[in-house]
Amino acid sequence: xxxxxxxIQLTAIVVAAACALPGVYLVLRRMALISDAISHSILLGIVxxxxxxxxxxxxxxxxxxxxxxxxxxxxVEVLKKSGLVAEDAAIGLVFPLLFSLGVILISKYSGDxxxxxxxxLLGELAFIPFDRLEFxxxxxGPRALAVMSGILFLNILFILLFYKELKISTFDAGLAAxxxxxxxxxxxxxxxxxxxxxxxxxxxxxxxxxxxxxxAPPAAAYLLTDRLSIMLILAVIFGVVSAIAGYWLAHYLDAxxxxxxxxxxxxxxxxxxxxxxxxxxxxxxxxxxGQRLRFAVMMLSIHILNHEEAGNAAIENRVxxxxxxxxxxxxxxxxxxxxxxxxxxxxTDSGLLVLTDSGRKFAAEAMxxx
Amino acid sequence: xxxxxxxxxxxxDYTLRTVAIGSGMLGIVxxxxxxxxxxxxxxxLGDAMSHAAxxxxxxxxxxxxxxxxxxxxxxxxxxxxxxxxxVTKTVGLSRIKYDSALGMILSVFFGFGLVLLTYIQKMxxxxxxxxxxxxxxxxxxxxxSDVYAMSVIGIVIVLAVTVFFKEFKLLSFDPEYGKSIGxxxxxxxxxxxxxxxxxxxxxxxxxxxxxxxxMIVAPAAAARQWTQNLGVMIFLSALFGCLAGMSGAVISSxxxxxxxxxxxVVVISLIVVISILFAPERGMVSNLIRRYxxxxxxxxxLTLSTLHALAIHHNDPTHAHEASSIRVMAxxxxxxxxxxxxLDKQGLVESNSEGKWILTQRGLRRAEELKANNGSEADD
Numbered sequence: 001x002x003x004x005x006x007x008i009q010l011t012a013i014v015v016a017a018a019c020a021l022p023g024v025y026l027v028l029r030r031m032a033l034i035s036d037a038i039s040h041s042i043l044l045g046i047v048x049x050x051x052x053x054x055x056x057x058x059x060x061x062x063x064x065x066x067x068x069x070x071x072x073x074x075x076v077e078v079l080k081k082s083g084l085v086a087e088d089a090a091i092g093l094v095f096p097l098l099f100s101l102g103v104i105l106i107s108k109y110s111g112d113x114x115x116x117x118x119x120x121l122l123g124e125l126a127f128i129p130f131d132r133l134e135f136x137x138x139x140x141g142p143r144a145l146a147v148m149s150g151i152l153f154l155n156i157l158f159i160l161l162f163y164k165e166l167k168i169s170t171f172d173a174g175l176a177a178x179x180x181x182x183x184x185x186x187x188x189x190x191x192x193x194x195x196x197x198x199x200x201x202x203x204x205x206x207x208x209x210x211x212x213x214x215x216a217p218p219a220a221a222y223l224l225t226d227r228l229s230i231m232l233i234l235a236v237i238f239g240v241v242s243a244i245a246g247y248w249l250a251h252y253l254d255a256x257x258x259x260x261x262x263x264x265x266x267x268x269x270x271x272x273x274x275x276x277x278x279x280x281x282x283x284x285x286x287x288x289x290g291q292r293l294r295f296a297v298m299m300l301s302i303h304i305l306n307h308e309e310a311g312n313a314a315i316e317n318r319v320x321x322x323x324x325x326x327x328x329x330x331x332x333x334x335x336x337x338x339x340x341x342x343x344x345x346x347x348t349d350s351g352l353l354v355l356t357d358s359g360r361k362f363a364a365e366a367m368x369x370x
Numbered sequence: 371x372x373x374x375x376x377x378x379x380x381x382x383d384y385t386l387r388t389v390a391i392g393s394g395m396l397g398i399v400x401x402x403x404x405x406x407x408x409x410x411x412x413x414x415l416g417d418a419m420s421h422a423a424x425x426x427x428x429x430x431x432x433x434x435x436x437x438x439x440x441x442x443x444x445x446x447x448x449x450x451x452x453x454x455x456x457v458t459k460t461v462g463l464s465r466i467k468y469d470s471a472l473g474m475i476l477s478v479f480f481g482f483g484l485v486l487l488t489y490i491q492k493m494x495x496x497x498x499x500x501x502x503x504x505x506x507x508x509x510x511x512x513x514x515s516d517v518y519a520m521s522v523i524g525i526v527i528v529l530a531v532t533v534f535f536k537e538f539k540l541l542s543f544d545p546e547y548g549k550s551i552g553x554x555x556x557x558x559x560x561x562x563x564x565x566x567x568x569x570x571x572x573x574x575x576x577x578x579x580x581x582x583x584x585m586i587v588a589p590a591a592a593a594r595q596w597t598q599n600l601g602v603m604i605f606l607s608a609l610f611g612c613l614a615g616m617s618g619a620v621i622s623s624x625x626x627x628x629x630x631x632x633x634x635v636v637v638i639s640l641i642v643v644i645s646i647l648f649a650p651e652r653g654m655v656s657n658l659i660r661r662y663x664x665x666x667x668x669x670x671x672l673t674l675s676t677l678h679a680l681a682i683h684h685n686d687p688t689h690a691h692e693a694s695s696i697r698v699m700a701x702x703x704x705x706x707x708x709x710x711x712x713l714d715k716q717g718l719v720e721s722n723s724e725g726k727w728i729l730t731q732r733g734l735r736r737a738e739e740l741k742a743n744n745g746s747e748a749d750d
Contacts, residue, residue, distance in 0.1 A: 032473040033414055040580065082654060084646055085591050089413040093591055096584030097639040100632035107627045122484060208421065208580075209484075212477035219470045255488040262481020269474060273464060281463060 004129040009247050011128050011145045012261060015201045016213050016239030018152035021159060022194040023214035024235050027222055028170050033088070034191070035214045037076065037095035038069040039198040039207040043102035045069070046199070051109075062147065062199050069195025070188065072098060123206030125247075125257040144203050151200040155193055159232065162186070167228055205258035213239060216265035220272035223279045238268050296336045298370075300326065301345060301363035304355050317353050385510060386623045392512040393615030393634060395520045396576050399527050399569045401589035401611025405604045406562055408590035409542045414469075415454065417583030418476040420570045422453030424483025424505075424579065428490060439516060439575065446571040453479050454563060480579070507578030509619060509630035520572050527565055531604065538562060539600050576615075577631035585611065588638040595649035614638035671740055673709045674718060677729055678737035690726035 026032050045068025049061040072094055079090035133140040140146055159166065166186060169176040173183040194214070201210045221234035246261030253260065274281045303326055307316035316325050319337060323330045337353060340346040345359035355363060400416075407413055426449025427442045434441050453475045460471040531538065540548040541558045549555045566586075573582045593606035618634030647654050676696050681689050697706045710727055713719045718733035729737060 027467075027470050030467050030469050032467075032469040036414075036417070036473055036476065079646075082646070084595060084652060084654070086408070086411055086413070088411055089408050089587050089591050092413040092417060092583050092587035093639065093642055096581050096588075096635050099580060100584075100635040100639075103629060103632045104636070107629050107632075108625075208477055208480050210477075211473050212481055215470055215473040216478060219466050219474055222466065222470075223464060250485075253485065253489060254492060255485045259481045259484030259488065262478050263485055266474065266478030266482070269478075273460065273466075279464060284463070 007129045007142050007145060008125050008257070009244060011142060011148060011204055012125060012243035012247055012257065013240050014145060014148045014152050015204050016217070016243040016261070017236045018148055018155055018197050019201055019210060019213035020217045020235040020239035021152075021155040021232065022190060022197055024218040024221070024228075024232050025166065025170055025190055026194065027215060027218040028228075028231075032215045032219075033091055034073060034076070035194060035198065036208075036211045037072050037091045038191070038195050039202065039210040040095045041072040041098035041102075042066065042069050042195060042199050042202065043207065044098045044105070045071075045102075046202070047102050047105045051105075062196070065199040066192060066195040068098065069198060070192050073188070073191045073195075122256065123202060123204050123209065123258050125204050128204060144200075148200050148204070151197055155197065158189070158193060162189075163229075166190070170228075205261065209258045209262040212262035212265045213242075216262075216269045217242065220265075220269040223272045223276040238265070238272075242268055293335065293339060296328070296332060297339055297343075297345070298363075298366040300333075300336050300340065301355065301359055302367055302370075304346065304353055305360060305363035305367075308355065313352060313354075318351050319348055319353050320351065322353065383623075384514075386619070388512050388514055388517055389509045389623070389630065390616045390619040392517045392520055393509055393576055393619040393630065394612045395517065395524045395615070396569075396573050396585065397589065397611030397613070397615030397634075397638075398608045399520070399524045399611075400573055400582075400585040401593070401607035401609070402528060402531055402604055403562075403566045403569045404586040404588075404590035404611070405593065405600070405607040406538055406542055407566060407586050408594065409600075412566075413587045413591075414472055414583065415457075416566065416570055416586035418457065418472045419450040419453060419567055420574060420579045420582040421476040421483075422479035423447070423450045423571060423574060424480050425449050425486055426452075426483075427574075428483050428486035431490060432486065432493075439519070443571045443574075446574060447567050449479065449483075450567045450570060451564065454567070505578055505580075507574060507576050507581070507631045509576045509622075512576065516575065523568060523572055527569065528608075530561070530565060534558065534561070535601070542600070577634055581631045581635050584635045584638060588635070588642050589614065592638070592642045592645040595645040595652045610638065610641050614641060669705070669709045670713060673706060673713060674729075674733060674737045675740050675744075677719065677727060678734070678741065681729060681734075688728055690722050690724070690728045692726050696727070 023032075023035070026035055042065045045065035046061060048068075049058075049064030052064070053060050055061065075094045076087070076090045079085055079093065080087045085093065128142045128144045131143045133143040133146045165176070165181050168179065169181060169183045169186040176183045176186070197214075198207070198210050201213070205213065217238035218231065218235040220238050221231045224234055225231050242261055242264040246264040247257055249255075249264060250257040250260035272280070275283075277283055300322075304313070304317050307313045319333075322328075322337075323333050326333075328336075337346070337348075340353075340359070341348070344356055345362055346353050346355050348354070404416070407416060423446035426445035426447070428445075429449070430442050430445025431437065436442075457468070457471045457475050460466050460474075461468050466474075537548075537553060537558050540553060541555060541562065545555050545559075548558075570582050570586070573585055577585055589607040589611035590603070592610050593603045596606055597603050614634050614637040618637045619630055621637070622628040622630040622633040645653070648656075650656055673696060677691060680691050680695065693707050693710055696710070710719060710721075713733065714721065718730055718736055719727050720730055721727050
């Protein structure tokens with residue numbers, strides 16, 4: 001691996017980890033789409049801040065742009081509270097306007113700005129190593145890596161310091177308020193961090209794929225655990241894995257790195273969605289099948305017991321005609337009968353299904369249950 | 371540019387005319403369907419679908435090698451529909467919430483589309499210039515044939531909404547009831563979603579992926595402020611969309627380097643702001659005025675009945691009281707002095723030589739009326 005390959009991967013990893021952390025809270029608060037809004041409207045902030053400081057890498061620009069993100073959230077909240085539009089519509093009204101204003105400014109003054117809308121939307125990780133952070137003639141690595149590391153550090157610090165407060169205000173805003181923690185302050189603190197992270201990441205992955213990095217890894221983690229701390233750790237791991245796998249996928253396909261990273265986050269979510277223990281599709285299907293069979297065993301035991309007591313067992317309980325009497329298909333009957341024999345509930349005796357003692361007890365109890 | 375010359379251009383300039391009519395058609399279509407999307411709380415579904423369409427466009431190109439709008443739009447529609455299907459399934463089969471599912475599909479599909487686009491760029495027949503216009507839309511590249519196609523689709527959509535008006539209305543406001551009286555709710559939902567996908571896909575070419583969501587949400591959100599009637603709302607929404615589309619196209623033609631899509635979005639956002647502020651009844655301004663009026667009426671009534679209560683207490687309706695005793699008696703803080711002067715002007719109270727306040731005959735009658743109307747409320 002060349003040093004620039006390492007630098008690109010490191011940047012990708014740091015971006016993914018930094019995005020996953022606030023993303024966890026967005027997913028839990030059902031505010032995932034606010035990340036979409038923020039990541040678009042910071043374009044306006046970046047352009048306006050650029051007009052003021054004339055320097056794309058000034059820290060002022062980063063904070064100025066992050067402020068637009070917070071402004072977006074504020075406007076959405078104002079619209080929502082007015083009761084005139086629903087929350088989703090409020091999001092859909094605010095960010096396209098701010099984004100449009102940003103695009104118009106860029107198009108009108110494109111001669112003066114080294115920004116083009118494609119790179120804002122899509123980002124380009126491959127260019128990261130060319131823009132270096134240099135102080136006193138020393139090279140401190142790619143600027144984006146340094147900036148994102150700072151933002152990642154801020155995110156970690158904030159979550160460590162206010163872990164409990166964030167947790168309470170996320171899961172129970174009412175309780176937080178009654179304990180004297182202002183949910184509003186934590187809300188806006190979280191939004192500020194989200195905006196800052198989105199601004200830092202836009203260079204690298206662009207404004208749309210930031211959303212993938214913020215939402216998909218936490219969503220995948222959400223299916224695997226009920227604990228916030230584990231969800232945070234898993235989300236970061238999934239983000240980092242997606243970053244590395246995405247990089248190499250892009251390497252072999254010779255395609256967009258950010259695009260591949262986003263695709264892999266989707267794949268990771270898909271895997272979690274399918275195979276998560278308890279909540280995955282597979283385990284749900286297995287559980288359903290088990291339940292169906294257990295229920296069928298119950299019903300058939302009751303049928304046998306009924307007819308043994310009624311005295312017409314010779315007609316009703318013949319294994320080869322059972323399917324007609326209970327109106328199930330033969331395949332299911334076979335499965336249920338073999339299950340009953342295996343668990344010692346019944347035996348076959350000259351073509352008849354006969355309950356054992358434990359089978360009688362089981363059927364009697366099942367009847368009470370139902 | 372002189373106004374006359376400008377109008378002449380609108381009629382004779384092929385590009386401007388095509389773009390303006392195309393954008394106007396788009397506004398009608400997205401406004402009509404947006405009304406349902408906004409009412410059904412699906413405002414951001416349009417955003418997700420337009421992003422999800424990207425891989426469809428790219429795949430359609432890779433598979434057919436064709437750059438014709440129709441082929442690409444079919445790809446876009448299929449991908450948009452698939453994205454919607456994924457969102458529904460994710461929400462239905464796991465504990466992932468709607469917003470997360472939407473955000474994920476939006477960004478992951480888009481990322482995958484980007485991978486395909488960068489792959490296409492390296493293909494030998496890499497005439498991909500026609501593809502990335504879908505990102506931001508290039509209304510200027512609209513052809514007359516595109517406008518014809520949009521008009522046909524637009525007419526079909528407007529007809530469909532007219533024919534299924536009652537059904538779509540029920541679907542938007544009370545799908546459970548619809549199901550219980552035997553409407554094929556799932557089919558209606560599928561039809562409405564399919565129409566929305568079509569609208570979004572034809573919008574991609576004009577305003578692009580990012581701004582298409584505004585075309586869905588904004589006209590409808592603006593229209594909602596002016597009316598409580600669905601039919602009127604849809605009409606207004608289409609009208610606002612059409613106005614914004616045409617004027618956005620014109621504005622961008624008047625100024626150099628002014629992109630069409632963002633201009634349209636700025637115009638429609640202005641319409642939203644005006645509607646939210648100034649719409650009668652729902653608007654913020656009329657809300658404020660109403661609230662101010664209510665507060666004033668309450669204040670007046672409260673002062674009058676407090677004075678009356680004091681008078682009864684003294685068994686003398688003409689007993690004079692100082693403003694300060696009324697202030698003490700009143701259940702909450704408010705401008706008692708100011709209100710007394712207002713009442714004086716209306717001839718309901720008067721002040722005597724000592725500056726104390728007395729109910730006039732009219733004031734007495736009015737206070738008794740108030741007491742009778744409020745009944746038990748006034749007693750406690």
